[in-house]
Amino acid sequence: MKKYLLLGVLAMATFSLKAQTPNVNIPYSYQFYQKLNKSVYDVNSRSHSAIKGFYADDSLLVNRYQGLMEVGVDSLNKRSWVRRKLTEEHLLNFKGDDYTVYADYLPDLQIGRDFKNGTTTWKNTRGFQIGGTVGDKFSFYTNGFENQAVFANYVTDFINANGVVPSEMSGKLDKKTKDWSYVTALLSYTPNKHLNIALGYDKNFIGDGYRSMLLSDVAANYSFLRVRATLGNVQYQTIFGYMLDPGAERLTTDRRLGDRGKWAAMHYIDWNATNRFSIGFFQAVTWADAEPEGKRGFDFNYVHPFIFLRSVESANSTSPDKMRLGINTKYEILDKTTVYGQFMFDEFIAKEFFSNRGFWTNKWALQLGVRGSDLFKVKSLNYLAEFNTARPYTYAHFDRVSNYAAMNQPLAHPMGANFREVLGILNYSYKRFDLQGQLMYARYGLDPEGMNYGKNIFLNNYVHVSDYGNKIGQGIGTNLYFAEGRASYLLNPKYNLRLEVGGVLRRETNAIKNTNTALFTFGLRSTFRNLYQDF
Secondary structure, eight states, X not given: OHHHHHHHHHHHHGGGOOOSOOOOBOOOOHHHHGGXXXXXXXXXXXXXXXXXXXXXXXXXXXXXXXXHHTTTOOTTOOSOHHHHHHHTSOSEEEEOSSEEEEEEEEEEEEEEEETTTTEEEEEEEEEEEEEEEETTTEEEEEEEEEEEEEOOHHHHHHHHHHSSOTTSOOEEOSSSSEEEEEEEEEEEEEEETTEEEEEEEEOOEESSSSSOSSBOSOSOOXXXXXEEEEETTEEEEEEEEEEEETTSOXXXXXXXXXXXXXXEEEEEEEEEOSSSEEEEEEEEXXXXXXXXXXXXXXXXXXXXXXXXXXXXXXXXXXXXXXXXXXXXXXXXXXXXXXXEEEEEEEEOOHHHHTTTSOOTTOEEEEEEEEEESSGGGXXXXXXXXXXXXXXXXXXXXXXXXXXXXXXXXXXSOTTOSSEEEEEEEEEEEETTEEEEEEEEEEEEEEOOTTOOOSOOTTSBTTSOSOSSOOOTTOSEEEEEEEEEEEEEEEEETTTTEEEEEEEEEEEEEOSSOEEEEEEEEEEEEOOSOOOOOOO
């Protein structure tokens, strides 16, 4: 709670400051960002598309973003005050000579039925958002949600096993009805066109795909300081984050000290080599805040503007820190079509990497995909097709606190490791109507009780079933089939208030059991955020 109050105080304190061009953050939501495709993935845009979230006054996005915020707006202003507030304006909106402030009520109310299991699901969320600018260099944004819900069985099983609501936070989760809170805050300062500094309790995303094998928004929010610097065709981003690990073994019985935490230093440099081709290099280091020999705290050795200064650790390294390196690239093969990919390696020994003997330390993840807009020349028909895979034990570490996760959820792919996945997504928008369909298939190997085949990234990777012969899908071979469709009618673009119907078909099968879900939902929903249920 203290960090939420601190961010709020910092945001309000900026009302006395003067500035020049406020970079207003666009909260990341795949569904909404798809609508920016034509501006972002354009051969003439030279956008640093992999670094998300975007800022609204980016010269490449400003016109498209403003257009989306004005969908259905009555330019003649003939509508009543009540109708304007419901369909086109913020609930509260204040403007001065050097500041703007807006505020909205954010409901997320859903009712559903799982016809395979004969259960009723529901969600009762009451939220708010407050945002604005101060002068021309400062902007701030915060939202908060109080939630109660009964989920589909497979989501409930995940919550019971991990002690956290997917993509959100922990709370009172020991009963069938789950009760939790969720808060986001971001304070942004842009002293000039080359530099942006953000202090936040939020998420980050690196990549051009639906998933990210480098850094995604799957996990819960965490505190961070983020710096972005742009010079010509190069943009550099560094993130220093602090994350909690409630599942880690405590070093003391004093409950007042709370959950154990970890620090992360994540650097990414993106280069638009040509109008069509870009390449980026990624480095992430995680380390425990407290260790058996005492409290360590933030390590200033990782505060440097250059990445890849530390060599890759071998499998025999006993360092308490864990480094991961990656690459992200895209190529715009056609005017509105982009191919993209990522490769991340967690650990490897060169002679074993090329030996094809399945050595356990050859830990890497791969993504390949294609995305585009105006499919079949249909305006606003966006598409994405993607393949993701990660070898066993990827993202794990011998010390759980140093693994690549936050709040009991992975920082990269929601399935952790030891899997292959293919998925496809279609989005179509027409005036206030939005349609989205998704198909996904995954093959992975679950870990039997008391054994580590490499899927669960929270297990000690030094305790593994075999040094050699490891392959993707080992363990309890499992198939996951997932299909989802959503149709919505936009009521108010300012905070994405919409009426939405949706359906999920899910089937998970292996030699031990089969689970099936056929869920239909209807709701009044709002806000821009990703809440994943495709796992």
